[in-house]
Structure formats: structure tokens, C-alpha cells
Amino acid sequence: MFEEYPKEIMSKDGTPILIRPLVKEDEQALTAFFSRIPEEERWFLRDNIADPDIMREWIGNLDFTRVLPLVAVKEDDNTIIANVRLHRRPSECLSHIAHLRIVVDPAFRNQRIGSWMLLDTVRLAMTMGIEKLVAEFVAGVEEAAVHAARKLDFYEEAVLKDYVKDRRGGYRDLIIMVKNIHREWSDF
Amino acid sequence: MTARIETDVTSQSGCRVVPLMLPHVGLSIHLNCPPGFFADLSLDSGLGRFAHYSSIIQKFDVFEKIASGKDGKVALAILEPRTVVAYAACWYPSTSERWSKLGELMYEMGAIEVSRNFRHMGIAQTIINHIMEEEFFEHKIAYMNGFSWHWDLDGSHLTIDQYRNLMIQLLSKHGFKEYYTNEPNIALREENIFMARVGEGVSSDDRKRFRNLRFGIVDKK
Structure with missing residues (x-):
């Protein structure tokens, strides 16, 4: 499944970037990456993976049949600048569905990194x-x-209206977006 | 039924001819078909126009034009006596295409197609195997645009992702890899695929230019 990685992309400003699967050796770099995500955004993550202990446990127990994590790294210094995770449920009835979560380093937003990561995730799916x-x-x-x-x-x-709470106790909507992976042509 | 290859020979026309061992079928691959070779050929009925799919090349004058172009390559699988059942054609990109910005470094595997009546015999793979034997490719970046609107899903009974994987399998045996690019035609649909093979003789500078060009950056040499 990962034979084609790393995949080369480029940010809008011409920075060479690689997309590749996360490896256990990325633990510190991934912790550092999440620590650069603003507190207001980290608040909404399911786990506080900016916490080194939680990160160690998470990355130490990676099960690629359940979670497929990819990272985008700067080619020159291997700094992680984006992370996408594809979550699958073990039950047969949900085996055709995957949930994705994506986070991009604020310093690299509006550089198409997230778009490339999403595209790569769609192709992987x-x-x-x-x-x-x-x-x-x-x-x-x-x-x-x-x-x-x-x-x-x-x-x-x-x-889902007013579904999640922000740090200040205000309610925010949760938008659930779906993409159908078409396997055949439409007859239209 | 999969093709086995017998000893190849050079024909009077100048093609390299590779006979294929198929039960009850007299079939051979003609490589590097020269201009003038295509005059009395006919196309098998499984190449043409169908409800959701049309052959990329339907007239022999296109082959003639490709074979006449600089380094143009046409390979045909011919059923005895003169029926084309499969073909592959390669050429330098036209000046209207992004890839032409690197001059003759880039070389397009422009079309490969097997008649609906002759699939699952390994013909496409056999043609590619022979084309890629040439030293020529070690000094080129050979590439293939996989546009899903050209894929014969009805005739192949494959899904989009299966067809895509078939193309990957076909070319990856020869060192082709999928590369990301923002080239607009490839970017039109997420299942489209751009594959390339960087020859061993391609310099690191040219590899860098190729990488930049994939994202629309043109470097002067």
C-alpha cells in the first residue's frame, strides 16, 4: 500500500515537501508539530497529542489496520508540517467507510499542502x-x-448545530462532510 | 490465455517483429513501425467507437504522422495477415503542453490500447516490455498521462480504481512511478494519474527541473 511513498509535492511558494506514512521515529517531530497548532484549535482535537506522554502511547500503539497516519515533511529538514489520519472501524458493516482528520501547521496554510494531503488520502482510500x-x-x-x-x-x-464547545464555552456547529469514492461511471 | 514470445526478427519493412505464441491465433508485435508501413492495415472491430468509449487512435494517418515525427515510435500487434489488434504510440510532447518546456528531455507514452476482442492475453504488457528495452529511455523522462475519460470501463468490466491500478501495474514494472502534479488536465479528476520514469542518465539538474515543472515552475537551463 505504501510502495509509492514518499510522494513529492511543492507548496505554492516553491518549498519541496514529501508526503509519507508516519513512522515511530517521528514521535518528537509530531509532538513539536502539534505544539505549534494554536491552543484554540488543539482544543477541538480528540486527544491532546501535544502532550508527550499521550503522543508516546498513541504512536507506540499504532495499528495501521485501524488508523493510517500520513505526514507532510519539509524535504530539507524533515520538519512535520501537516498530518492526516484515516480512521477505519473494525466492524464489517463499516469497513467501507473511513473518517479523516487533517491538521496543517499554521505557518504552511494557504500553500495547498492540505489540498495535496486530502488528494493523497482520497487516492489511498x-x-x-x-x-x-x-x-x-x-x-x-x-x-x-x-x-x-x-x-x-x-x-x-x-x-450538527451547536454541537461542540470552544474554550470560552461558546457553541459551534460541527460540519460533517462526505465524499463518495465512485467506482463506476454515472449513466447520466 | 497469455502471450509467450518466440524469437524476434527484423522484417523487410524495418520493423522488429516479435511473434507471440497464442493458441489458434497468429499474432506478432511489430516495433518501431516506419512511415509507410500502415497503408494496407485494418483495425480490429474491438478498436473503434463504443457507447462510453472510443479508441484514442482510429485512423492510420495518425500512426503515419507519429512514425514520421522525430523519435516517434509506433508499435502494433498484428493478427495475420494485416489486422491491428493493439497498438502503442510514443512521441515528444507538443509545444502546447507543459511538458514541452523541458524540450526533448520529456517523452510521452502517448497511447496504448488493446482491442476488446484481444484483452487478458498480456499483449499490452508485452508491447511495453519491448518498447522499454531501448537504451533511448535512459536519457529521457518518459511519462504517461492517465486520463480516466479514456478508460474503457464497460469493455474491461473494471471499476475506476481497478483500471487505475491496472495502469500502475503495467508501467511500474519498468520503473514508472506516480508523481503528483498540478497540471490542469491531470488535476481535473482525482482518479487521473501521471506516471513517469526518470532514466538513469538524467542529470540531477534535470530531475530538479522536472520536479519544479510538475508544479508549474519553469527553470531555465
């Missing part, structure tokens, strides 16, 4: 036989990711 990709985004926080996802034909399946 195609090779895995995934039929439906699901992504959740917090309204007003992850607008750039929503925009990039729309460009790849993700559509809003549902909006």
Missing part, C-alpha cells in the same frame, strides 16, 4: 476499496479545510 470518506470540521475554525474538501467533491452531509 481508492486503493483500499473505501467507498465513503467522512470528515468533520468545526465551523468557523476549519474553514480552509472545508474549502479544500469541497474542491475535492466532499459535500455537507449534515450540520
